Amino acid sequence: MVSGCSNTVSTKNEKTSVDSKKLQIVTTFYPMYYFTKEVAGSSVNVELLIPNGAEPHDWEPTAKDMIKIQNADVFIYNSQYFELWTEKVLKSINDSNLKVVEAANGIKLMDALESEDEEEHGHSEHTSSKDPHVWLSPVLSQVEVNNIAKALEQADPKNKDQFQKNAEALNAKLADLDHLYKDTVDKAKKKEFVTQHAAFGYLAKQYGLTQIPIAGLSPDVEPTLGKLTELTELTKKKNTEVIYFEEMTSSKVAETLAKEIGAKTEVLNPLEGLTKKEQEKGLDYLDVMKNNLESLKLSILD
Structure with a gap:
């Protein structure tokens, strides 16, 4: 699929069915979509690649999905340790204009065994050596939001102020969520x-x-x-x-x-x-x- 796809993928110049004035963003699964949508607001088009209801651990992109990535201005995923197919797919896409964002970049990922608390719980050899589930921490989610906002600002500088404002508003909500968890766990x-x-x-x-x-x-x-x-x-x-x-x-x-x-x-x-x-x-x-x-x-x- 990967080797054959690059010949069939259309280029950005051939885009006719979308609003070409707006930034086109493809996100992998729900948290990446939610964070991006909140930061982007209405000034860009944000698409969810892995449908809600699908199990993302097992999901693999089709040729059609790869065309969506190829035709995007920005592609946002969580981590190479979660969307295991990204490296292979991105190598097959010949588009130097595509901005690729690993939202978990800069976060020190825990070893899979460390995250599972005890070595005997480690059944993850077939998936990855790192735990990618950082979006479930309201604190680490803010790092992902900042990475996404930074990428959008670079891709669409004219809307930079709006992206920053939206990111700050979302991070304030995530900070409130963090306090809610802290207050509960304290008891x-x-x-x-x-x-x-x-x-x-x-x-x-x-x-x-x-x-x-x-x-x-x-x-x-x-x-x-x-x-x-x-x-x-x-x-x-x-x-x-x-x-x-x-x-x-x-x-x-x-x-x-x-x-x-x-x-x-x-x-x-x-x-x-x-x-x-x-x-x-x-x-x-x-x-x-x-x-x-x-x-x-x-x-x-x-």
Whole structure:
């Protein structure tokens, strides 16, 4: 697909179906789209590449998706450790005018094993050696917002003031979210929470919490029977009352563990995309992060 695509990809000069006066931006998955849309405002066109409801860990671009990237002015992704296909795709695109933005640039990424707390939880050899889930920290999200704003200012200098103003407004909301998490965790009686997927390492580290993941960085990797037995013993010992799962992948493993120890299951959304229900309710990144905090309260405030 990659080798054949460069011959079929149209150039920017052939763009006819979009408003060529506006900056054309392609973002990979929901948090990148949300941050960019908030910073950009109405002065640019922002497109989401990986549809909400799709599992971004497994997603691969089609030739049509590559054409969208080729025809964009700016391409924004989170990290080479999350969108694993970006390096290959960008090498195949012959467009020196495309501005490429790695939103997590400048953030010191945790090792995958470090983020999963214990070495024996490391099922991530097939995905990446670093944990890319930085957007789940309201503090690190502000770094991503600043990187996006800087790139937009360079690509469209005439709207620089607007981008800066929008970025400051979004970062103020993220700072409020950070304070909300801090205030809640300050009252925490417990510091641990059990997740289906090791996506919450940065969130945990930011607030002095510990995530105990059932699986590794990739949500579709199931633990071995031995690992599940070990987690059953651990969670019983810690009197765990809630096992968290995510709605975009199967909750079978979380439900099995919960049933085994007499716990209940609750949603903790890694924000890799909005569910259909969330979209219908008109929820955004900030809303989901607040919902996550409400869910976390069930573990840490009991």
